[in-house]
Amino acid sequence: TLVIHRRIHTGERPFQCPDCGKSFMANNIHSALLLHQKTHVGPRPYVCSDCGKTFRENTSLRRHQRIHTGEKPYRCPYCQKS
Structure with a gap:
């Protein structure tokens, strides 16, 4: 909304x-x-190789890894903030 x-x-x-x-x-x-x-x-089998943080899902690990890479793949279509 x-x-x-x-x-x-x-x-x-x-x-x-x-x-x-x-x-x-x-x-x-x-x-x-x-x-x-x-x-x-529940179990957290996915481990970040950079900081050791653990995740329940592989997609969560991949999203987290953007913190380390600086990748910002999404942009607001109204304000262009990424």
Whole structure:
């Protein structure tokens, strides 16, 4: 929604993970918060070779590795921020 998109520009993250305190912009059935909460349970077989952080899914590891490479493959079509 537009309200959630505006939070990208304001930095507002009103929803927090009860396990670790990480904050998120939305709290609905498709939100990053609900996906994030799954990281606190189950095996984490994927390990970052740069920092040792572990992940439940290979896609999460690949997304994380962008922190180390500086890759920013996505851009907002409205403000061009990547």
